[in-house]
Amino acid sequence: MAIFADGWRFHAVPACNRIADDAHKRRALRDQGTVVVAITWRDVEQALAHAVAPPDWFDQQLVAVLMQQSAGFGPDHVDLLRRGPIDFLLGWIQRPDPEGHEALGNQAPWLFAKGGTHLSLDPGEDLAQAAVEHLTDSASPSPPRAITNAWWWRAGDVGVLTRALAVGSASSLETVVVLDDRPERLTDGHRAAWEEWLRLGNVLGLRTQPTRIVAFSEVSAGSVATAEPAASVEPATLLPAAWQxxxxxxxxxxxxxxxxxxxxxxxxxxxxxxxxxxxxxxxxxxxxxxxxxxxxxxxxxxxxxxxxxxxxxxxxxxxxxxxxxxxxxxx
Structure with a gap:
């Protein structure tokens, strides 16, 4: 396990913008099979005050449905979603269960489907590039379609784009988490997006399915490799939005x-x-x-x-x- 305790003032402000470098280093560790956890000073303060609140995208009802499907994770694993990284670390020490946390990570993208915008993406379209376009509202308009195979969720300068690789299998999802790190976006209000990006990375970084946690500048510079879907995963069958x-x-x-x-x-x-x-x-x-x-x-x-x-x-x-x-x- 690799634990990062980077401070906002030294990693995510215009005078010291290391977001892309941080994303690259953590992605390299995850590619080697290392669990990566990011902790901020605010995480520590909230844990000490017992004031950790679930993120806005956390849906207890949907989590319960996913657990009922014998997805391989239980209430203890859900603490990673609900309580934050400090409780996750304590749980990892007391009850280590890598397989359970991987199962949680594989299912987690479904949590963004309910509150997200449903889209239709071609199987060959690069998901990271598509995420950047949606984050900057520059995605090319396309004719309305009744079928969707993807969903886009955002909170300010951070977004999550997920594409189903095989309908009916919650683990067959390709996901990209992107943070806008352009200098003009790094205002005081950007801090919340940066912290959300770290939190999302803690959860979705546990996945064994195609996942990329990136910075806007990396994708724009072409320094993020296109993810290759697992050989056993077939392209998604597109369904009407109401069925999806x-x-x-x-x-x-x-x-x-x-x-x-x-x-x-x-x-x-x-x-x-x-x-x-x-x-x-x-x-x-x-x-x-x-x-x-x-x-x-x-x-x-x-x-x-x-x-x-x-x-x-x-x-x-x-x-x-x-x-x-x-x-x-x-x-």
Missing amino acids: ELLDLATDEERHLLVDLAGDGVVPVPELGYETGDGFPLDIAWPDARIAVDLHIDEDVRRDLVDAGWMLVPAEPEAIAAAVAGAHEGA
Whole structure:
């Protein structure tokens, strides 16, 4: 593990701008398999005062969904997201679990999908260059598309761009974190973006999937190599935005089914986690048609749902499509 305790005044101000150099050094360490953790004086002060607040992008509900998918991490690992680097270091010493933290890092980009802007990027487009263009609002306008395979999140001068390499697999995501380090951006207000960039690096730097944590100037100078997707990862199947939003919250079992349904192009977008008037939760449902997918529904609940007029269909795309089509024909 490599721990950096660089100060803002000596690394991220116009008179001493070492952001690109810091990014390069840390990326080299990560490429060698070293865990890199950045700590600021503010992190120390907040930890001592027990005043560490979760970042704005932290979503407890989504984290719980990801954990339910047997993603390989648990509540202890989530402390890295919620409590900051000091607690992470203490946890690493007391309960070291590299595999669990890697699993957390691989899933973490999904946290930026909910509050991000959904995009469509070509598989061959360099993600770092695209991130810089979005950060500077210079991305070339493209015709509106109903399908997306990427999402862009930003907070001031720092942004995260993620592209799905294989729909339905939360670990098959390519991610770039970029900080604008141009001299004219390094005002007092830039400090928050710099600290956020460090925090994001602590989390996303744990990933085993394609990840680059960069500075704007590195990308502009062409000194950041283009990431090569893993050989076993296939380009993403593009889905309509409404379906992609469901995938962001779905379990692995639900994802595979949703991808198949979306690919058919004949089934309307369902609702996830729908609760009936009697309080029965349904994983995937079309409430207007009173149709739901039977995903491990308890026998007693199944009987009550049928008595209430619901049609329960097996988790098979053909059966679902036929049931929904029949309901619309009879409407």
